[in-house]
Amino acid sequence: MKNNKIVLGVIGSDCHAVGNKILDYALTEAGFEVINIGVLSPQEDFINAAKETNADAILVSSLYGHGELDCKGMRENCDEAGLDGILLYVGGNIVVGKQNWEDVHSRFKSMGFDRVYPPGTSVDTTIEDLNKDLKVQA
Numbered sequence: 811m812k813n814n815k816i817v818l819g820v821i822g823s824d825c826h827a828v829g830n831k832i833l834d835y836a837l838t839e840a841g842f843e844v845i846n847i848g849v850l851s852p853q854e855d856f857i858n859a860a861k862e863t864n865a866d867a868i869l870v871s872s873l874y875g876h877g878e879l880d881c882k883g884m885r886e887n888c889d890e891a892g893l894d895g896i897l898l899y900v901g902g903n904i905v906v907g908k909q910n911w912e913d914v915h916s917r918f919k920s921m922g923f924d925r926v927y928p929p930g931t932s933v934d935t936t937i938e939d940l941n942k943d944l945k946v947q948a
Contacts, residue, residue: 822880867897877904885922901927
């Protein structure tokens, strides 16, 4: 399998590191090359890491509920940086309060995210989607 590069991090003022480590481990075990930029990461860090490493996808995690604010304009910023069409995934507790998931999902899709995951999504689901989206041969 070719080494598909994934930039992984926790966006904004969020310092939830445990989930980040679990995702890093699981993605690495699944054969992906993970560039983990860690926690408290602004959009620019994701974009710069993706450019520097020629990454195939960016996985944004957020648990503190402000993912919607932190992710606004990310697709446009990726395009401006020359990362047109890079896969953008987001997941976790990405909005404040209890909101209708269909509404949240459609808002993030309209922001340009390819995959949007609700809280509690298994990392296996993300790996399956990455394999599909990156056309990885198992």
